[in-house]
Amino acid sequence: MSAWWQRRLDELESLEGYPIPEIEELSEGKLDANENLLLPRSLLAALAHRAVEALDPRFYAVAEARALVQDLGRHLGVEAEHIVLGSGGDQLIDLVARMFLDAGATAVTIAPTYSFYRIRSALMGARVIEVPLREDFSLDLEALLRAARDARLLFLCSPNNPTGNQFPLEELEQVAREFSGILVVDEAYVEFADATALPLLERSTNVILLRTFSKAFGLAGMRLGYLLAHPHLSRIFAEKVQYPYPVNAFAVRLARLLLEAYAEVRAAVEIAKREREWMRAELCALGARAFPSQTNFILFAVGDRASAVWRHLAAHRLRVKYIGEVLGHGACLRVTVGAPETNRAVIARLREVLG
Structure with missing residues (x-):
C-alpha cells in the first residue's frame, strides 16, 4: 500500500494547473x-529609483502597507477599512477559496472566464459548476442563480477575460441580492472600462471585489493586488486568512508613487x-x-x-x-x-x- 502522501500527490497530479507559456x-x-x-518604462524606472532610496528592506512593510491602504481609500473614495492588500490578485483568489470552500462545497463561475477560479476551488476539494455565457457573452442570470442555489462562492470576472465585456451593475446587484453565498467580482481590468462595481460595497455585505496593480498600473512583475469588502469580512480576512506580512515593501512603495502619478497611468x-x-x-x-x-x-x-x-x-x-x-x-x-x-x-x- 502506498503512503498517504503518495496518494495525495497522485490526487494533486490529476488536478488542473495553470499553464505558464515558455x-x-x-x-x-x-x-x-x-x-x-x-x-512608459522610463516612468517606472524613475519611480523605482525613488522607491529604492526610500526603503529599508530590513523591515517588514507594515507601515508602508497601511499607508498604501489609506492612499487607495482616497483614490477610490471608499473607507480604508474595506481594503486588504495581497500579493497579486491570484493570491487573493486562492485565499478566498481557502476561506470559504472545503471538500464537498460548491463554487460557481461562468464559461469562458479566467481559469484560476476553477483551479483553486478544485484544489480545495470543491465541486465547480461552470455556467456558459450566452452567445453574445451576456450573463444567463436564470441559469447562473439556479446553479448557485447551494453554492458558497460565485466568481464573476467583470470585465471578463477572455471575452472582454463588462456585466451591467444592475445584473451584479441582482446576483448579490438573490445569491446566499459570497459573490466575488474580479475587476482586474476595470481601469480600462466605463464602469465599476464599487457601488456594490454600499449595498451588499456578501460581495468581494478584487483589484490588481498588474494591468493598468504596469506592475505585473511586482505581484500586488487588493480586495474590497464589507469591513467585517475584510477584517476577518486580514486577521485570520491573509499571510502575516504578505506584501513586498518595494512593490508597495512603487504602487504608492504610481498613485501619486496617476495622471500618467x-x-x-x-x-x-x-x-x-x-x-x-x-x-x-x-x-x-x-x-x-x-x-x-x-x-x-x-x-x-x-x-x-x-x-x-x-x-x-x-x-x-x-x-x-x-x-x-x-x-x-x-x-x-x-x-x-x-x-x-x-x-x-x-x-x-x-x-
Whole structure:
C-alpha cells in the first residue's frame, strides 16, 4: 500500500494547473498576457529609483502597507477599512477559496472566464459548476442563480477575460441580492472600462471585489493586488486568512508613487482605449470577428485559420494567446493592446494571412 502522501500527490497530479507559456524573450511583441506595455518604462524606472532610496528592506512593510491602504481609500473614495492588500490578485483568489470552500462545497463561475477560479476551488476539494455565457457573452442570470442555489462562492470576472465585456451593475446587484453565498467580482481590468462595481460595497455585505496593480498600473512583475469588502469580512480576512506580512515593501512603495502619478497611468489607459478601438476596426476590416472590449485586449475569431494565424504571428515575434473555441464563434485568439507601432505590426502581419 502506498503512503498517504503518495496518494495525495497522485490526487494533486490529476488536478488542473495553470499553464505558464515558455517565454523566449521579453519584448514589445509579447501580447499574450495583457501586461500594460503602454505605461512608459522610463516612468517606472524613475519611480523605482525613488522607491529604492526610500526603503529599508530590513523591515517588514507594515507601515508602508497601511499607508498604501489609506492612499487607495482616497483614490477610490471608499473607507480604508474595506481594503486588504495581497500579493497579486491570484493570491487573493486562492485565499478566498481557502476561506470559504472545503471538500464537498460548491463554487460557481461562468464559461469562458479566467481559469484560476476553477483551479483553486478544485484544489480545495470543491465541486465547480461552470455556467456558459450566452452567445453574445451576456450573463444567463436564470441559469447562473439556479446553479448557485447551494453554492458558497460565485466568481464573476467583470470585465471578463477572455471575452472582454463588462456585466451591467444592475445584473451584479441582482446576483448579490438573490445569491446566499459570497459573490466575488474580479475587476482586474476595470481601469480600462466605463464602469465599476464599487457601488456594490454600499449595498451588499456578501460581495468581494478584487483589484490588481498588474494591468493598468504596469506592475505585473511586482505581484500586488487588493480586495474590497464589507469591513467585517475584510477584517476577518486580514486577521485570520491573509499571510502575516504578505506584501513586498518595494512593490508597495512603487504602487504608492504610481498613485501619486496617476495622471500618467490615466494617460496610458486612454492610449490603450484608443488603440483598442483602432485595432478592432482593423481586425473587422480584415474579415475577423473582433468583439467589443472594455479591457486592454481584444478577442477575435478567425475560424479554422486560428492556428495558422497564431503561428504566422509567432514566426514574426508577435505572441498572442490562442483561446480556442468560444461559444459557437469558432476558434479565437486574444491579443493585448500594445504600443501603437506594435499594434500596426500585428495588423500588417495579419493582413498577410487574412487580407
